[in-house]
Amino acid sequence: MSIQNKGKIIIIGAGIAGLSSAFYLVNDGWQVEVLEQNDLGNSCSYGNAGMIVPSHFTPLAAPGVVTQGIRWMFDSKSPFYVKPTLASISWGLKFLKHSNQAHVDRSAANLRDLHLASSKLFNQWATLDGFDFELTQKGILMLFKTEKLGHEEAELAHTARGLGLDVDVLDQQATQALEPNAELDVLGAVHYKCDGHLYPQKLMANLIQYLQNKGVVIHTRHTVSEIEVANHQVKALVANDKKFAADKFVMTGGSWLPQLAKKAGLRVSLMPGKGYSFMHTPVDDSRGLIHSALLLEARVAVTPMNGQIRFGGTMELAPFNNKVNINRVEGIVRAVPDYLPDFKMDIPKVKNIWYGYRPCSPDGLPYLGATKKLDNLIIAGGTGMMGLSLGPIVGHTVAEIANEQKISVNISQYSPDRFQ
Template sequence: MAKQKVIIIGAGVTGLFSAYYLLHEGYEVTLIDKGNLKDNCSLGNAGMIVPSHFIPLAAPGMISKGIKWMFNSRSPFYVKPSLNPELLRWGIQFWKHANTKHVATSAEPLRDFHLLSKGLYNSLASESAIEFGLQHKGILMLYKNAEIGKEEVHVAQQAKDLGLNVDILNSAQVQELEPHVELDVAGAVHYQCDSHLYPNQLVQNMIKYLKEKDVSIITNSAITSIDIKNNRINAVHTTLQKYEADLFVLTGGAWLPELAKKAGLPIPLMPGKGYSFMHQPGERQIIHPALLLEAKVAVTPMNSQVRFGGTMEIAPVNNKINMKRVEGIWNAIPQYYRNYKVAMPQPDEIWYGFRPCSPDGLPYLGYTNKIENLIVAGGHGMMGVSLAPATGKMVAQLASGQQTLMDISLFSPDRFA
């Protein structure tokens, strides 16, 4: 009996993990991507696996913070004012979901999603030839301001109530964890439940593994149209040719709405542009990944270097590097790591990518009611690397008609239809 054919549209980290688990379920898998895989959004990612991130982006206070930050060119969060109808629709839904009820409803499912991924990463690291630098040092939420500290301690208590492993530290205790650098912080919350990895190595080795297992990866092939008949996709057309399959998986990253529209699906999503750059620290190595809370900057030791990243710029996709946003990241570093010398990166040293942000801050995962042989898997925002294995595993379970490892009803791709 011939293997069932699956086409995955989008070869980002979610697409790669979907291919990995579908392959292990016995499917013949083809990945199609509009790019060359060298600008994959996950390549510049902070590489954090974050059960600590059980609060979605759409949360109380984000609207007022966003309005305040709009007037600061170096702020960590920015929505570019526009009459773009998609942005307006996205903004209305974000406003509707930025409340305590939504946060409470989302907390346990997001926690479970991340913990499932963490377990799958652990299995992958122990059982597979795929290397990706997995480390379990937790993540430090560093704060300078007492008010911010109070808020973070409150979140830490919620995390403990959810069964997560969390420590609340004073400035001296944090300094003990980082003996090679001088910290200038009031304290930290140490999410020992979190982990980190080297995303560049993960993506490159996943691609290598899949190619060795005869997964077809077709690059530089944008989807131009989708053939649908009797509520089923028969084929997709690219700039090169036509491809037929039994089942289709739509990932697509920040381009998900554009692809969904070709299938007649309304899936709201806006690209959240972020920047990162690498630093060679020498002897003054930072040991633990951290989030600099007031500045919203991520710090990750990886591959003997340190990656600094941040900003969330909600605007249409563009290829401009906003140096003021990068300066905002760079300026934050010595405010937390006193006398830690990092050169301001040059434009050719700066990575940027587009996180796929849904208006309620939750991913999309599941079949859509409109097309019976299409699974949607995307909209992970800043949590793409953290949620990729669990997403891929459940895509394979959905394809095989199995019960998914957790309830995914909250993540339905039809929830805004």
């Protein structure tokens, strides 16, 4: 029996949020078109660490982040930098307001539920014909070298257990036992067994092929130049001098969400957080990693994928630019052997360094829901460093909103209108 056609819906953005939304919408009977300003293959959904992280129940806006960030700003190789601009000052004042324990406590359970629901959906995707994206649900190791950070992580692990997450605190010997093929120079680790990882390039390729097979039309190199609004509704989009009309619209757009929203008369507070990654091939195939890991003091992500290791990190909150800050990349390279002595690397050539922009909201929470100002527009973005992990549940929720169904997760904190 064929699914009844529910109408036409246009999605702006072919990152993980946009493609996940298309996945659930087309399967619910919508005619779906996607407008993407670039080619398929260079969004933040491709070069990230590929981590699925129920462990990330603490939003970016949290106690201590501001103080640490100020210290890091004066180190050219540090993992964090904010370029002072009018936009960053406005964003920063909102960030300061939310960097408190009460905000963390209010947010934790909802973020946990989002990630756990998304992890289950990843498991479902992995069973589909044509889907093979190296999904590994063995957990993530939070590696630490100092007693101070070990104590802080143990306290966070205690909170995680209180939230029902599967987590162990390990000493050096137990940590090393989980990685028998690589030497670890750490005091210990927290093992979030609820976490996992995958290979983003394969996932995105799987989604694109699936959607095209389902009849979803993806228009690449189509930048939305105008959004036509009338009677509290979006009527059409203009891209490449062509008009695209639909019954409903979904606005993703990653770090370009504020510019898109402005075209519709909306204000979304967001800063692009530039991050870098590169791939490394171990000299000896037998000296690889089994788990993905975070090198905590250095703020470096490490993920085995496609027979290689992806290293990534840094957060530059600054206007868009096409420059690779080699000092930040050097900071990643130099930090790795402090934890993983087997991985002594040269600084990669610029052509081998990937960078992308994480869409960071000032309270560290997503924008997910319908906007009250326009009846037929759904906004999905602002997921920061959690974008890939939350992709499936964001798409699933977008479809529930479009179908006017009961929402299966609590999105009350994620209103896209909250900073209007």
